[in-house]
Amino acid sequence: MDIGVPKEIKPQEGRVALMPADVARLVEKGHRVRIESTAGVASGASDQDYEAIGAEIVTMAEKLFKASQMIAKVKEIMPEEYGFLRPGQIIYSNLHTALNRDLTDQLLAGQVNSISAEDTHEDGSPNCPLAGEIGAFEGVRLCMAPHGGTGRHFMAHFGAPPLKALVIGLGAVGQGALRTLLRLGCSVTGFDIVARARKTSALTWASCDYRSAPVAEISGQLSHADLIVNCVLWPKHRSDHLISRGMLKSLKPTAAIVDISCDTAGAIETCRPTTWADPVYDVDGIRHFCVDNIPGAVPATASAGYSQAILPFITRIADHGLVAACKAEPWLAKGLTTHNGTLILPETARLQDRPFTPAEPYLDTL
Numbered sequence: 001m002d003i004g005v006p007k008e009i010k011p012q013e014g015r016v017a018l019m020p021a022d023v024a025r026l027v028e029k030g031h032r033v034r035i036e037s038t039a040g041v042a043s044g045a046s047d048q049d050y051e052a053i054g055a056e057i058v059t060m061a062e063k064l065f066k067a068s069q070m071i072a073k074v075k076e077i078m079p080e081e082y083g084f085l086r087p088g089q090i091i092y093s094n095l096h097t098a099l100n101r102d103l104t105d106q107l108l109a110g111q112v113n114s115i116s117a118e119d120t121h122e123d124g125s126p127n128c129p130l131a132g133e134i135g136a137f138e139g140v141r142l143c144m145a146p147h148g149g150t151g152r153h154f155m156a157h158f159g160a161p162p163l164k165a166l167v168i169g170l171g172a173v174g175q176g177a178l179r180t181l182l183r184l185g186c187s188v189t190g191f192d193i194v195a196r197a198r199k200t201s202a203l204t205w206a207s208c209d210y211r212s213a214p215v216a217e218i219s220g221q222l223s224h225a226d227l228i229v230n231c232v233l234w235p236k237h238r239s240d241h242l243i244s245r246g247m248l249k250s251l252k253p254t255a256a257i258v259d260i261s262c263d264t265a266g267a268i269e270t271c272r273p274t275t276w277a278d279p280v281y282d283v284d285g286i287r288h289f290c291v292d293n294i295p296g297a298v299p300a301t302a303s304a305g306y307s308q309a310i311l312p313f314i315t316r317i318a319d320h321g322l323v324a325a326c327k328a329e330p331w332l333a334k335g336l337t338t339h340n341g342t343l344i345l346p347e348t349a350r351l352q353d354r355p356f357t358p359a360e361p362y363l364d365t366l
Helices: 020-028 047-052 061-067 079-084 101-109 128-142 172-184 195-204 215-224 245-250 299-320 322-328 330-334 346-352 359-364
Strands: 002-005 032-036 056-058 070-072 090-093 113-116 164-168 187-192 210-214 227-230 256-259 280-283 286-289 336-339
Touching: 002 061, 020 032, 020 047, 020 299, 032 047, 032 061, 047 056, 056 061, 061 079, 070 299, 090 299, 101 336, 101 346, 128 164, 128 172, 128 227, 128 256, 128 286, 128 299, 164 172, 164 215, 172 187, 172 195, 172 227, 187 195, 187 215, 195 210, 210 215, 215 245, 299 322, 299 330, 322 330, 322 359, 330 336, 330 359, 336 359
Parallel strands: 002 032, 002 070, 032 056, 070 090, 090 113, 164 187, 164 227, 187 210, 227 256, 256 286
Antiparallel strands: 113 336, 280 286
16 A cells, blocks of 8 residues: 655644654555655654665655555644545544544545544553643643742742642543653642542552542632642534633632633633744733643654554555555554545534534445
């Protein structure tokens, strides 16, 4: 199969979908891989590195898309790339179509066969821990006085207590946030609806200034917090919130919110996605950091994890075709988004009020 890896064009995004070592495995199996020139540079992979293992370097994105049966990306198809898509082409990327009707329209009208990579990770995206670690790091920075924060140091000194942080959600993202905050010496309370997650975190961090608590206790802790880090992926159809706009008045005026999940009006009502170019905004005096591609700040590390995670699926699709691969791999089928003009992904259908066919019955007809 002809596989193309374009350069990411989303602002401040330096990741690349496939690193040279993983491209080499595809080439060894007889697949042809094209890489857009400089696509891997920010991740520490030069054009020469790709050429050395048998990949072809292409200088123009349009040419790469045209020559490729399958495109492997990190971020969604951007409007500038819409014109490069063609019927029957396979797109494997983090598409996030549910709140992007324009992209969904393009995929359906163009009869593009698409896989939402974010839905194919059985154990969560390998970039989730990185997002938690970096997001918490940015939160600590926002707590410093020059950035409008409480001026509380991240560790205890001279009898003064350390920065107080609340981490909501103790999954892969939340554990990443805990690693950053607790290793720096912060005082942290972690919240989750799952008792086992709370117990496990409490045991893991027993030697640190940490306690776990049920989600119902969040409102009572807000007034003490210097920093709130949200790690909960909020269902997009829900209209309720863990922290509403009205609850912001309970916070210190110097407190900061970091929403790593970046769901618009999600777990935190006042959150909306931002970019690294303009990462922070203010609502009712409270600063919000909601960058939607946090791992893009460490592309050399993030690309390595993402490439390793998607390689088995990319390989199976390349070896056997998309339909056979989805029939053989249930987690790949979970990410099937559009196929031959049919919408498959339930969340996108629900949010956009569109008809759809679930993956299992749809695949049974092919």
